Amino acid sequence: MAGKGILIEGLSKRYGSGDTAVDALKKVDMQVAPGEVVGLIGPSGSGKTTLLKALGAVIEPTSGRMTLGGEVIYDGGWLIKDLRALRRDKIGFVFQAPYLIPFLNVTDNVALLPMLAGIPNAEARQRAAELFQALDVAHRAKAMPSQLSGGEQQRVAIARGLVNRPPVILADEPTAPLDSERALAVIRILNDMARKLETAVIVVTHDEKIIPTFKRIYHIRDGVTYEEAGEGVLA
Amino acid sequence: MISLAGRDIMHSWGKFVFTGMGLGLLIGVTLSMAGIYRGMVDDAKVLLDNSGADLWVVQRNTLGPYAESSSIYDDAWRGIRGMPGVARVANITYLTMQVRRGERDVRAMVTGIMPGRPGTPGWPPYLVAGRQITRGHYEAVADIASGFKLGERIRVRRNHYTVVGLTRRMVSSNGDPMVFIPLKDAQEAQFLKDNDAIRQQRRRTAENPAFNRPGVPGLLEAVIASQSTNPYVNAVLVQIEPGHRPERIAESIRRWKRLTVYTREQMEEILVGKLIATSARQIGMFLVILSIVSAAIVAFIIYTLTLGKIREIAVLKLIGTRNRTIAAMITQQAIALGAIGFVVGKISATLLMAPIFPKYVLLEPMDSVKGFAAVVVICVLSSIIAIRAALKVDPAEAIGG
Known part of the structure; x- marks a missing residue:
């Protein structure tokens, strides 16, 4: 079961070296509790994508410490060998565009993840079906992605992010389109599912x-974050 | 587990099927080329089988009668006939030429056979219509591939022949249909000159004081007579009695008759190893080129299809798909493309290409099996470039930024 959220301590990322080095992240601290949804806001080039990539274990930070779901995954170096399995089991991704696999139907797009984790087909499909009920796309379970509206596609993408019940969801501008x-x-x-599954988002x-x-909102500018209380108004 | 390759193929089946059909036509040509080679080998073997001979006696130090010209006296067979272990012998002549039918020429191997009965070496072993040659002159038995019909009149040199029988799969090693005529007619056809040439030769002989000497009556006539006849044949075909070893009898003929003798194995080696060797190499080169072209096409198509899925591959990698799963998807697609191509190729080679080729195309099942294996290997190798491209995709591309 998911839980224990996200804890980032003094995370830095430097691109290049010498005179041309760029510090994309400068000792970033961040904490997201299980079941909480926080915003990360910043202008272009502020470092938010770098932070997302570091959290998503697709780029290696330069220094600092990251704890996901109660497990320290980075402390000056990766502590997990199989980053692919880490992404599969502990992190759910939701992108700006849904990026559904066009040749798989809705159910398979979502059930593929648990299947990759070795979960039997029937159980994987069952998990997908439960999420479709919660996300109100059960009636589109057999449709191809091209047959869905933009909102439906994004809900399926959210289901894909949640299907492995990860402790962490990283959503990159999920509402832009x-x-x-x-x-x-x-x-x-996202709020409902975070609460239900104790997922930090x-x-x-x-x-x-x-x-x-x-x-709560984290602002990021020039690789530095600062926290701000948000309105928390969700009609 | 979901078959990613299968789903992708089902999703864009039109692209796969039409690409597979294009590839299939190329594979069809490749299979046909292999079939042509097999056909040539089979033609050579059929020529030897149908001759009914165990030994071929030819001019000394030649590879006759098929691979080189060979001339031996037409009475040499008598001496061979009396040797121990020899069952039957027969003179034979082969002459590849244009046989005229009406206004059209047909290229054929005109074969002169000795009078005899069915089973005589050199005779067509079976007929599909009509009868064997029974008269001493101007009758012919033709292979059905020549297009000649029973009762039709054909012209060989200056003489006309009536087709009295038809046979099947009697062809030269080049695939030319055989036309059997009586040996004497064939000897004449090999030697026959036009009237002007005969007159000129006679005049030159008469003007030669060595042949037209006063006080030697009959010398000039004798010389001219010898110039007008052809006492040669190309080979003597020998059938041996059961229980005798061909090689021993061949050795005996070599020693006593001072002629060259080939056994069945040796003649097959000459035909397959020497006579059609150049054609075989040519076909081999075509097969190599076609294989390379096929590989390039498969590689290009699979690479293009993979590049079209870069974003999906990045997402798959980001969500934890293993490299081997992605590599397997690409390889399976390449193999599926090859399989579609092979099925189309096999059908087109069998039903479309083989029947219209002028040469005999022999499509052997084992060649198809080997061809399919080669297609699979080519497809797997061709997918390597696409797999390398896919494995280089950074999962971070899915996040963007």
């Missing part, structure tokens, strides 16, 4: 219409 109503619906779903966003929904 959606109108206000659908954007708020997506955030509502970081939502990177520029989207003004969803910023008021966060109770």
